Amino acid sequence: MRDRPARRPPRIARRNLRIACAGLAVALTVGAARTPEPGLDCPPAKEVAMELVASAENSTLDWRSQYQYIEDIGDGQGYTGGIIGFCSGTGDMLEVVTLYTRNKPANPLAAFLPALRKVNGTSSHAGLGDPFVKAWKTAATDKAFQAAQEEERDHIYFDPSVRRAKADGLRTLGQFIYFDATVMHGGGDDRNGFGSIRKNAMAKAKPPALGGDETAYLNAFLDARKAAIKRATVHGDTSRVDTEQRVFLNERNFTLQPPLRWKTYGDPYEIQSWPSPENRHAT
Template identity: 65%
Template sequence: MHAARRAALSLLAAVTAAVPMTSARSAAHSGPASSGAARLDHPAKKEIAMRLVSSAENSSLDWQAQYAYIEDIGDGRGYTGGIIGFCSGTGDMLDVVELYTARRPGNVLAPYLPALRRVDGTASHEGLDPGFPDDWRRAAHDPEFRRAQDDERDRVYFDPAVRQAVADGLGVLGQFAYYDALVMHGGGDDPLGFPAIRAQAVQRARTPARGGDETAYLTAFLDARTWAMRQERAHEDTSRVDTAQRVFLREGNLNLDPPLRWQVYGDHYRIG
């Protein structure tokens, strides 16, 4: 995640929504991926995706318990909170609070909006301490705040990742690999961002949409992803890829069908 992520990801979402299906950057609600008709945005598959990300972000499969999560993990991005790790220093936490306030004026987090705008792009807590973490946790009891988190997750990360993956001819596992990478690395022109990771993969292997083998392409994508992770100290543990996504790939489970077994940070998880 990066300081310029908010604007860059909004642009990414707009571009993937606007380009025709013949393009590699196209929107994708008009056909199945190469591995079958199932898609990551099917409710059962989306639930799996949320649990997989939660195992890496929160060491728990209970992703719905993470709406109230908030702490500074010391990665230079200020406070990290919520279901996918929205950050005060990267703009997406501000987006969540702005959306929540538009829907629920006068909510407990609304007074922090000026401070969130000031600290965007920094690791600072100025204007947020000492009350912001407790008020974030208090807001998490409000269904409207949880819905704001869901909607921003989908708008900025989930939907653009699925659109791009389906345009590249990828099945459910590939769609998840794109989503997980976009959550962690963000978009834009950063050399460690999702578009750069995808560009490296495309140089090494053709996407299925361009006649390539899906397993070979996903191997190239995960290789590029782990390289990018190792460039940042906060992300240098690559187990969310190497002992999770690569496990599913080696098993040939391109549809992310349960039962699923994986490890993250040495912890074992199972679905189904």
């Protein structure tokens, strides 16, 4: 996983996942895939979003292969693991394991809950180490652990981002831009957090909900995002903005309609059509 800034997930009350496009019929016949209704929370668009994030976070489109991922990437947040980069030092990894244990008390990670509580807010591995890494990878094959990762992704990162973007009058691309920013920077109001990025963007342009132009606002948001990346990372690489999200914006692809072609960290990717259950990731 790439070097990323510290993330401070907001405290968000847990709620059940609601699919805003319930009942959406999506045709996924060969050569005739129908565009889903606007909204990143429609299943095909959400799948595209996860593949886009995975290209930047893990250099793959197969985000489901990352349930087992775990390592210390040296960002001061302890272990980083799973499909969205949950961290032992920021509390969201603790939430994942807590939820997993609540739903399935007998699991490989339950014994590490006391240690996860103690290291929260630090980069420490105390009480974790190799046994914890091994247990994480073992748990990754368990559907209950996979479900816990997906639920925490939704209630901490995905759902709040999409909700905020819709309130700002943004279409699917803008909703993804908010989601990706929250994944990397966290949803807080610290200097490099999502809240500050949005505030800095709104000082330059109004979102559509306030009568502004969507393209102008998203360009302002991406400019503010680039500044935050450069402040918060050692590498300063802004390719997930420059050669991914800005590409889609310049193409005026506000619905994230495939085919999509982009680069992150110099690596090229392509999504040729809307993903289906039979074809969960593209090359």
